[in-house]
Amino acid sequence: MSSSSASMSSTSRAEAAVAPRSRSARPPHRAAGRPPRRLRAVAVAALIALGAGAASPGLAQGDGPAGTSRTAPEAPAGGELQRSASRTDPVERARALMAQAQSHLQAGEVGDAAQRLRQAVGLDPGLHTARYQYARIMVASGRRGYAREILRAGLERAPGHVRMARLYAALAAEAEDWGTAAAALQQARDRAGDAASAQLTAQLAGVYRGAGQYAQAIELYRELSAAQPQAAGRWRMGQALAAERAGDDQAALAAWRAARAAGGLSEALTSYAEARIEALEQEAE
16 A cells, blocks of 8 residues: 555654653763764664664554545544444454455545444454554554554553554653553563564664663664674664763773674764764773
């Protein structure tokens, strides 16, 4: 399916909601060699974009076509999904409603799609694909709190559902509910085991960094560097950012040097890394 006009924003904005910097643990300002704020923003945005994708809080590619003119209907009060009466088997009816929802999305009828998805989940609460899609439409229509309730109910049934966990965590982190975000992601990651995706791990690292749990974030970035050597430059950058926030300049300098040596960074990120290396080396003298 094509993109919906209800789409929120690009990957970087979604992940910015997942891993913004904590407001309560800012490091002392460094007068010497501090790079421009624009470069710092580029570095952070590029890093957190790695954990984007399914967690993006809003309609993204595949969730609805462009040119959509209809909006999602009023959400039921209290986050409760209403059951639709049906003379057929509830599971069969739920799947039929989900198929209808896809047709409505293809036609740009987002409101009708949301109604069918809500009915489908009411008939079959275990139909998590419908629940996830419905939650995304609710986010795009501005009902973020209701979307969290929809996803929370789903995760109670399926704690290891990665897409629900990632979107739920993104919304929780957006509200700076770091504990809830971390718990949802950690549970999904534990259940996935060795199959846990890099995006899931990167999102959890970003949540830990946003929450000021820098040791946990650094450990995850190290794991990512080992698991994905082709992207080690960016993961080392995440490690360096977390180390700086923790006030460990020596570890940060080592991580920045490792990020530069690993390569694979854009010109802007390479410039930022070099600026941080220069500044930290000067402070170490």
